[in-house]
Amino acid sequence: MLGKLLKHELQATSRxxxxxxxxxxxxxxxxxxxxxxxxxxxxxxxxxSVICVILLILFMVGVMTVGIVTLWMMVQRFRRNLLRDEGYIMHTLPVSIHAQIWAKVIVSGLWYALSAAALVLSVLLMAADVEFVRDMGKIFGELFHAVMGNVRNVEILLELLGVMVLAGIFLSLMLYASLAVGHAFSKRKMGLSECIFVAFIVLFNVLTSVSSELLRTLDIFPIAQDTFIIGAWRAAMGLAAGHLVVYAAILYAVTAWFMKHRLNLD
Amino acid sequence: MAILESKGLSKSFGSKKALDGVDLKVEPGRIVGLLGPNGSGKTTLIKLANGLLVPSAGQILVNGLAPGVETKKIVSFLPERSCVPDWMSAGQLAGFYADFYGDFDRQAAENMMARLEIDTKAKIRHLSKGTREKLQLIMVMSRRAKLYLLDEPIGGVDPAARDYILDTIISNYNPTASVVISTHLISDVEKVLDDVIFINNGHIVLSAPADELREQQGKSVDQIFREVFKC
Structure with missing residues (x-):
């Protein structure tokens, strides 16, 4: 059934x-x-010249719009499809609440990735054969090698992508959990959802500070002096991934519990 | 075994009790009117049977099971207002139901849409409110379910549409299945009911076969309802 949910979710969002x-x-x-x-x-x-400048501005607005719309779409789909009128249809389908949440998480993750790919592609397209953008790319590449030494770019990129995927899932679940909790109330559902989102941010910041301090004290990630930068990078990525997995699990449990026990589709 | 059964079922919203110790049984093959004034607990009861709410106390069983994935396979639910995704076309909506419900009869749905001259390619958002409600009823009644839970199916529609809706229910439901129709418009549904359940302030105040009730009291169900719920 998850496959069918994914199919319909993709149809709804790809429009x-x-x-x-x-x-x-x-x-x-x-x-x-x-x-x-x-x-x-x-x-x-x-x-x-004016048209050229307008196009350049339009490009920058377009880049920002893609990011904002991806986020907005994810929030709206969850809210409209599961917490408002359409919820009467979705919650009476013979599928589990877990499949409903995973369908939303997977599809929003997919759109994050495709949005990122579209942004990269758009920058490449915009910069194709344009000299000064190419020069800037070269400078960044040299800077990267100078800092990271002989570590292969692809490893760094994969680690970064992995953490970015986890961050996307974490963000989705934080929004979903906020909406699920906020919409359990009868009034001011969106206002309460926003407050709960802020509360989650504060909570996870505090938890991150405390756990990072604890890990630093325990010296769990010793970093050798000769490979200091790459060691610090790996420690940061490992820490970020660990925190994101734990937080995402907490948020998933909150979302599932509220949707199962405190659904309020007034 | 009863297709729908509740035992000591209660549901509270804060300090307000929407249902208070409700015991009821709906047997297979019956058309049951769940009748009560606005705010009496009809919708809460139907939501509980669909797993859209969780009981505060007691239990509700569909075919012997607590509401969940298995019961949703055999329950066809019509919410009190149109809830279908409006970005879909009528044809896409039929595809959606066919994807998720193994008992969905797509041909029956398409025949009913054709009779109402609903263009299967038309976006639902472009249909009138009345047509959207009929479309949703078509989807619900095109399932070969064991239990149909219809929440106010004739509320807010004109008399001609009421006749169409009742005809659609009677001519399409699986005769071995049960239909629960929640409404306060008794006179329109009375003719199709086998059993009636009167509900008020979260309590069942009367439950009996419709013919028996009419015979005993020498009045129509509508008249009895007006007497029981007199303001």
């Missing part, structure tokens, strides 16, 4: 996300043309 990605890539291609124009000639007519 918004795919056109958005298409629009972003179109703006990126146009921005690329504009930047070539700005880069290649100093004698552009004023109106063309």
């Amino acid at each position: 918004t996300m795919l056109p958005l990605f298409g629009l972003l890539l179109l703006v990126s291609a146009l921005t690329n043309l504009a930047m070539r124009g700005l880069n290649g000639s100093r004698e552009l007519p004023p109106i063309v």
